Amino acid sequence: MTLLIDKVQQIEGVTVYGDDSDFSIYYLVPQQPRYRLNPDGTPAFRFLKYRFPIDRADGRKGGGAVLFDAEFVVPEDKMPRIMEVLTAQVQQEANRQNVQAPPVKIGTITYTKGEVKLFVIGADGTFVEELHNPGKSSLYGNNITTFMLEFTPEGATFFEQAMQGQGGAVSVVYDLHFWAKLPPVTINAWFNASKFYSFYQTIDVDWHLWSEDDYRETVRETMISSESMGIEPDWGGLTDEKIKTQLRDWAFRSLEDAVERNMIQAIAPVPEDQRDMPEGIENVTRDLSNFQISSFNLFYKEHTTVEWNLAPQGQLQNITNLKDKDGNLLRWEDYAKTINLDDxxxxxxxxxxxxxxxxxxxxxxxxxxxxxxxxxxxxxxxxxxxxxxxxxxxxxxxxxxxxxxxxxxxxxxxxxxxxxxxxxxxxxxxxxxxxxxxxxxxxxxIGILSVNVSAGDINWNDVDSVLVTLKYEDPDEGVEPFEDQFTLTKTLPNHLVQEVIFKPMRKSYKYFVKYFMKDGKELEGDEKQGRAENLFIQDPFGGRKTVGIRGVGDFVNRISQVYLDLKYVDEQNDNYTQAKAIVLSKDTPFVDWSFPVISPTLGKVVYSGTVVFKDGTVQPIAETTAATDTILVPKAPQDVLEVAIVPDLLDWTKLRLVKVSLQYQDADNDINETKDFILTPQRRDMQTWKVELKDKTKNQFTYKVVYYLTNGTQKAVSPPATTDNTIILEIPEM
Structure with missing residues (x-):
């Protein structure tokens, strides 16, 4: 009893073959593999994700694994319908033969060999660290194959998600061979191969005593190779083109296997070292030939049993798509587990x-x-x-x-x-x-004060030497005061301060720097603190000072220009001085003066100058020490109320808008002047408000400022009446 190739049909998506001699025997071949089911109907599947308790040298935090069985078997729910159809066919054939109908029997396919492959995403090491695959199925029963995948941490997360929901994440491919009988056809597969090699060589040498020697050599070499193969089927009464194609493919595969086993080796030509004239021989003749033939015919006739091949394959459905015996969808958490290895x-x-x-x-x-x-x-x-x-x-x-x-x-x-x-x-x-x-x-x-002191970006073209004094003390820990004074130069730019203090260094050390310039001046900086093991002494000019000069007069109608002479003096550092002359006008109503200083907290700015009015008159500005970094010039005349609104101190990262409302009232002279000024990040220049006074003794005015902040809130200030000619805006603290 053997499976008959051309006796085939499809029932419920299952391929059903008949037997070559018993019409009641059938062989069932499912369409694709599936997860193996346990006796209770649950799939043989387990997913594990784990994490390590501590960091590992390779940086891995954990990983995962999945262990499952695949089988190649007809689903149980399809068997009742298949048996019903086959029983009817057996009854029909029994009636035709006028015999009693035997019961339907499901035959066992005899597998001769088989391979199984698993296809997964990230098998290059991205997601899958190792794939354990036996390479072949059991070749009996349900053709079970066991697989195990070890995942990287990323792979564990990927497959945990991919194996849920619709579809699938892995595919199984079976490659099975089994015994089967051919239909009543004759197939002749043939192969012919021949190789021929011929080598002919003659060498004649005549030696002469008194004349030139004669040497003559003749070589003829021939190599011929030919191969051909084919199949010649005689289909007889077979008309099913699908079966014909399967038989033709099978015959070619069998022929190629036979050719590989019977292929003749290439004939090697005569080596070069064997073509030379032997010593002591004057005449040589070589005549060699080699002829190889490989030829065979394979005949397959009716009732011949052959080894047939099938390659069923398919994607394994996700666990969450399968149902239990009661028809309920399986739950992922019943087949997966997260393990914390921190026992x-x-x-x-x-x-x-x-x-x-x-x-x-x-x-x-x-x-x-x-x-x-x-x-x-x-x-x-x-x-x-x-x-x-x-x-x-x-x-x-x-x-x-x-x-x-x-x-x-x-x-x-x-x-x-x-x-x-x-x-x-x-x-x-x-x-x-x-x-x-x-x-x-x-x-x-460790109880040691250790500081590496080095010159940083000092310009040694201007600086001759630097005297550094470093001090440390910690009365709370009982550390006595310690002081080290040393000099840094261009040739000796480094110094190591080191002292065993027998206590941990819990406080900052203090240091003071004095610069000796090449022009004879001496510059001193502020006392500073530090805790770094490496201390860099920078150039004496450790900061910059910026002074804003603002013209607050009427440069349109009254003032032509303001000339100012400015000077910065640091008396503590040998009268270090910076000077600048500027001119304010309608086109240049303000100027910022920025210059290097030894310390922004030392020194002072003084200024003097002249105001030139459009009527040609001149008003001197006496030497004045600037009280702030903003200088407002000139002072407003007594018969005009001139108020400057200075927004320099505003932080526009916190503001959307500032509204300044001013009002001047003189009831006796029937004057009520008001004006609103709107300042924004795009329009934040200094503003000036002018009111003509009829009584210069009445120069009080009121104003209100509303700050609109970026967080949506508002802050308003309404100071009492004032005679101050300058309103310096700053967000109030509330």
């Missing part, structure tokens, strides 16, 4: 101990570090090392400690002792509690 039983507190200090440059002999966990010395992982203690003598030495965590307590206590070179005194720290996995004893903690 409390195995938790360990691991501590790596370092000293972040240069033992070669600092007077440190060694640092002894002691660790206690739950009142007991923490085990030292180094062999033969005392528990709870490590002695570090180099910056690259590391102490490794570890202990199992009890009662979820991750804290431990540590202390350390610093031994100095050439010092009998030591420094012992207090006991400190922490949970740091990397315990670093820093330079500030």
């Amino acid at each position: 409390p039983f195995f938790r360990q507190l691991r501590v790596n101990t370092y000293v972040n200090a240069d033992f070669n440059k600092l007077p440190i002999h060694s640092v002894e570090v002691k660790l206690l966990y739950d009142g007991r010395p923490m085990p030292n992982l180094a062999p033969d090392a005392p528990e709870g203690e490590v002695v570090l003598r180099k910056p690259d030495e590391i102490g490794h400690f570890a202990t199992y965590v009890e009662n979820d307590n991750w804290k431990y206590k540590y202390s350390y002792q610093v031994n100095y070179k050439g010092e009998s005194r030591i420094f012992e720290s207090e006991e400190v509690e922490t949970n740091e996995g990397n315990l670093t004893i820093g330079v500030d903690d």
Whole structure:
């Protein structure tokens, strides 16, 4: 009893073959693989996602895996309908043969060999770290194959999402071979191959004593190769083109396999080293030939049993698309699990101990570090090392400690002792509690003040030398005042300040810099503070000062120009001076003067000048010391109320709009003047309000300012009546 190739039909999407001799036997071939089902109807599938308890050296946080079985079997829900159709066919054939109808029997396909492949996204290592695939199915029963995929962290997240919902995320391809019988046809597959090689060579040499020698060589070489193959089918009464195509493909595959087994090797020509004249021989003749033939015929006739091949394949449906025996959709959480590998039983507190200090440059002999966990010395992982203690003598030495965590307590206590070179005194720290996995004893903690002082961007063309005074004291820790004074030059731009203070460095050091210029001047900066191990002394001009000069007069009708002479003097730094002359006019009503200074808090700005009016008159401006960084000139005349609105101090990152409303009233002279000024980030120049006075003794006015902030709120101020000619706007604090 053997499966008959051309006796085939489709029932419920299942390919059904008949038997070559028994009309009641049928062989069922499903369309595609599926997940193997357990006896209770649940799929053999498990997805796991896990994370590691601690960071790993390779940076991986965890990963995932999926384990499942695939099978190649007809679904159970299709069998009743298939049996119903086949029973009717058997009954019909029994009636035709006038015999009693036997029961329908499902035959077992005899598989000879088979392979199984799995296709997944990211198999190049992006999502899938490793694919475990046996490569072939069981070749019996339900043709079960087991697969396991190990995922990267990204792959675990990807497949967790991809394996839910509609569709699928993996595909299985079976490649199965089984015994089957051909329909009543004859197929002749043939192959002919021949190779011929011929080599002929003659060499004649005549040696002459008194004349030239004669040498003659003749070579003829021929190589011929030919191959041909084909199939010659005799279909007989077979008319099904689909079966013909399958048989033709099968015959070609069988022929190609036979050709590969019977292919003749290429004939090698005569080597070059065998074509030369042998020594002592004057005449040579070589006549070689080689002829190879490979020819065969394969005949397949009716009732011949052959090895047939099928390649069923398909995408495995997602678990959430499958149903249980009661018809309910399966739930992903029943087949997937997230695992936290942080098992409390195995938790360990691991501590790596370092000293972040240069033992070669600092007077440190060694640092002894002691660790206690739950009142007991923490085990030292180094062999033969005392528990709870490590002695570090180099910056690259590391102490490794570890202990199992009890009662979820991750804290431990540590202390350390610093031994100095050439010092009998030591420094012992207090006991400190922490949970740091990397315990670093820093330079500030080892009882040494160490500062590398270097010249920064100093212009040595102007600076001759720099005198630096560095001080440190900590009365709270009992550290006596320490001072080091040294000079930096172009040839000696570095200096190391180093002092054993036997206490941690908890406060900032202070330093003061004095510059000696090449022109003989001496410049001094403010006292500064620092904590950095590397201190850079910069150029003496450590900042810039900007002074705004604003013309507040009527440059349209009354004032022609204002001439100003400005001077900045820093008396503390050898009368360091900067000077500038400016002219204000209608076209240039304001100027900003910016210049380098040794310190923005030192020095003062003085100014003097002349106001030239359009009527030709001149008014001097006496020398005045600027009270702020904004200078307003000239003063308003007494018969005119002239008010300047100065917005320089406004922070436009917080403002959308500012409205300034001014009012002047003189009831005796029937005067009531009002005006609104609107300032915006696009229009924020200084504004001037002028009112002609009939009584110059009445120069009071009122104003109100409303600030519209970017956060949607408003702030308003209404100061009492004033005679001040300048309104400096600034957002009020409320």
